[in-house]
Amino acid sequence: MHAPKPRLAVWKFASCDGCQLSLLDCEPQLLTLGEALEIAYFPEAATVPMRGHYDLSLIEGSISTPRDAERIVAVRRRSTRLVTLGACATAGGIQALRNFADSGEFIAAVYAHPAYIRTLATSTAIAEHVPVDFELRGCPVNKRQLLEVISAFLAGRRPAIATHSVCIECKSLGRACLLVAHGTACLGPVTQAGCGAICPAFQRGCYGCYGPHESPNTLALSRALATLGLDRAHLLRLYRSFNANAEAFRTESARHAR
Amino acid sequence: MSAEESSAQVLTPAGLEQLLTVLRQRGYRTLGPTIREGVIAYDEIACVQDLPCGWTDEQSGGHYRLRHRDDRALFGYAVGPHSWKQFLHPPRQRLWSARRDGETLQVRCEPPGEHRLALIGVRACELRAIAIQDRVLLGTAPGDPHYRARRTDTFIVAVNCTLAGSTCFCASMHSGPQVTGGFDLALTELTTTASSAFVLQAGTSTGRAVLEQVPHRAASAAETAAARALIEHTAEHMGRQLPSDDLPQLLLRSLEHPRWSEVADRCLACGNCTMVCPTCFCSTVEDSSDLIGQETTRTRRWDSCFTVDFAHLHGGSVRQSTRSRYRQWMTHKLATWHQQFGSSGCVGCGRCITWCPVGIDITEEVTAIRASEPT
Numbered sequence: 092m093h094a095p096k097p098r099l100a101v102w103k104f105a106s107c108d109g110c111q112l113s114l115l116d117c118e119p120q121l122l123t124l125g126e127a128l129e130i131a132y133f134p135e136a137a138t139v140p141m142r143g144h145y146d147l148s149l150i151e152g153s154i155s156t157p158r159d160a161e162r163i164v165a166v167r168r169r170s171t172r173l174v175t176l177g178a179c180a181t182a183g184g185i186q187a188l189r190n191f192a193d194s195g196e197f198i199a200a201v202y203a204h205p206a207y208i209r210t211l212a213t214s215t216a217i218a219e220h221v222p223v224d225f226e227l228r229g230c231p232v233n234k235r236q237l238l239e240v241i242s243a244f245l246a247g248r249r250p251a252i253a254t255h256s257v258c259i260e261c262k263s264l265g266r267a268c269l270l271v272a273h274g275t276a277c278l279g280p281v282t283q284a285g286c287g288a289i290c291p292a293f294q295r296g297c298y299g300c301y302g303p304h305e306s307p308n309t310l311a312l313s314r315a316l317a318t319l320g321l322d323r324a325h326l327l328r329l330y331r332s333f334n335a336n337a338e339a340f341r342t343e344s345a346r347h348a349r
Numbered sequence: 350m351s352a353e354e355s356s357a358q359v360l361t362p363a364g365l366e367q368l369l370t371v372l373r374q375r376g377y378r379t380l381g382p383t384i385r386e387g388v389i390a391y392d393e394i395a396c397v398q399d400l401p402c403g404w405t406d407e408q409s410g411g412h413y414r415l416r417h418r419d420d421r422a423l424f425g426y427a428v429g430p431h432s433w434k435q436f437l438h439p440p441r442q443r444l445w446s447a448r449r450d451g452e453t454l455q456v457r458c459e460p461p462g463e464h465r466l467a468l469i470g471v472r473a474c475e476l477r478a479i480a481i482q483d484r485v486l487l488g489t490a491p492g493d494p495h496y497r498a499r500r501t502d503t504f505i506v507a508v509n510c511t512l513a514g515s516t517c518f519c520a521s522m523h524s525g526p527q528v529t530g531g532f533d534l535a536l537t538e539l540t541t542t543a544s545s546a547f548v549l550q551a552g553t554s555t556g557r558a559v560l561e562q563v564p565h566r567a568a569s570a571a572e573t574a575a576a577r578a579l580i581e582h583t584a585e586h587m588g589r590q591l592p593s594d595d596l597p598q599l600l601l602r603s604l605e606h607p608r609w610s611e612v613a614d615r616c617l618a619c620g621n622c623t624m625v626c627p628t629c630f631c632s633t634v635e636d637s638s639d640l641i642g643q644e645t646t647r648t649r650r651w652d653s654c655f656t657v658d659f660a661h662l663h664g665g666s667v668r669q670s671t672r673s674r675y676r677q678w679m680t681h682k683l684a685t686w687h688q689q690f691g692s693s694g695c696v697g698c699g700r701c702i703t704w705c706p707v708g709i710d711i712t713e714e715v716t717a718i719r720a721s722e723p724t
Binding site: 120123124126127238239241242243245246248251253254255256258259262263264265266267268270271272273277279280281294304305306307308311312314315 | 388431638651653657706
């Protein structure tokens with residue numbers, strides 16, 4: 092007699108669906124995933140109504156509407172473990188750029204009938220609304236890390252997800268430092284690892300998709316980037332992207348605003 | 350003239366080519382300096398053409414650029430970002446895996462494998478670093494079997510430095526620029542604008558046996574004198590100094606010096622210094638299990654004392670601040686390393702200075718602590 096499989100739910104809030112696609116992209120492991128878990132709610136993959144309790148809820152997206160702010164509370168109530176996926180759910184996402192501007196102006200510029208739009212003035216992380224058990228970083232998340240988090244949940248162990256800099260990952264892969272050897276602007280020294288240092292592998296500086304690492308010294312990095320010739324506008328754009336609302340990046344970008 | 354010098358030989362670039370061929374014929378994987386990603390990196394080299402002919406580097410704190418030389422020197426540069434530890438103590442190493450089969454568990458240790466590595470162009474500071482890692486990783490029984498497998502049959506072609514980089518300070522650490530042991534063959538490059546010749550010494554019987562298969566001739570007195578003069582010139586033109594004889598005492602009585610907070614304001618805690626350091630050996634292990642609990646793998650990977658998890662004990666990390674992490678790194682490297690392993694952990698290669706994105710300079714930090722020591 093087998094114990095019932097743990098029930099998995101995948102929820103979408105304000106997001107591009109890229110993180111959910113990372114899960115669907117785990118093609119060879121998807122069948123195994125189906126063996127290990129009951130995929131009970133996953134609108135991106137199958138239309139099944141929300142019902143009962145879920146052992147593991149994966150959350151994609153940020154909270155940007157009053158309705159979503161209520162819905163996440165309901166999801167939390169139905170979930171034993173709640174894990175956020177990606178920059179939107181963990182830091183508010185690229186849509187958190189609205190936090191630095193007047194969202195009413197955006198609505199007026201974009202929609203023919205702004206009165207129909209009910210939205211919050213900010214886009215915020217799930218953890219600002221409900222307790223979160225684990226936050227998986229990335230824009231989008233790395234599927235190897237996603238499978239690691241799910242495997243760790245199933246085994247009842249801590250996920251092996253490093254919170255140190257991209258640099259450690261980059262140097263472990265044998266890459267030469269773009270910042271030092273080419274003077275390329277790179278957020279690697281303040282950004283959390285996990286992507287496999289993809290951009291430096293292609294001679295591009297890190298864009299900070301995984302958000303600030305465990306002890307980011309953004310001020311010192313900005314000073315070094317300024318000596319490479321980056322002006323305030325460039326520094327502002329660097330910190331204000333997918334993780335603009337993550338605390339360390341938000342604080343640093345404010346130093347370069349206006 | 351010493352016995353060593355009297356036995357000096359001379360190799361031409363064609364002879365060097367033959368040396369690489371002989372080593373490959375003997376089953377060695379030949380690794381050496383080559384241009385990659387805009388730096389001089391250590392990688393597979395098949396022939397002399399793969400070496401950075403006519404290139405040099407410009408280095409300072411947080412700055413590295415390749416530059417053309419006006420000759421065709423093959424070893425006319427200081428050390429690049431990578432050290433030999435990437436081959437001898439690789440960044441990731443699977444240690445064992447286990448598989449559940451019904452009620453039984455099968456554990457499979459990762460075999461160390463067979464490695465015949467020929468390291469071409471190893472500098473004096475790097476030889477010292479390899480000797481230090483030998484002591485750390487093999488000095489206490491049982492030792493690391495994976496490191497041992499990679500070190501047992503290593504063939505080392507050392508190169509005496511004929512140019513000091515601006516972040517070099519091996520002379521202060523008594524580790525260079527002349528190689529003194531731990532090599533099979535050692536070269537000193539004599540460069541003219543047209544070509545190079547290498548004054549050569551064999552350090553082991555294996556080195557002599559390999560040399561037998563390579564065309565060479567006895568060095569003239571003028572050639573050995575020229576080689577000696579080049580090394581002396583290098584020693585006198587170190588880019589940095591780090592008076593090192595009293596470092597353990599100086600640093601250990603300065604644990605509350607305000608300088609640690611000042612350096613922490615600049616330090617990114619990114620770990621680059623420990624990654625590029627040829628003696629930093631710290632690692633962590635990671636377990637990963639699959640979705641259905643059938644297989645699990647334990648992997649060792651490079652770690653760094655600049656991460657929070659590195660000092661995670663029961664209840665949390667004991668080094669929360671960057672100040673405490675930088676102090677740990679530097680006092681271990683320059684002070685407590687002596688107690689633990691019988692030497693300094695620093696060989697004066699200067700990599701931590703060049704490859705720090707904000708250019709923190711270990712020699713400058715020591716100087717600052719020394720200069721403002723409370724009396």
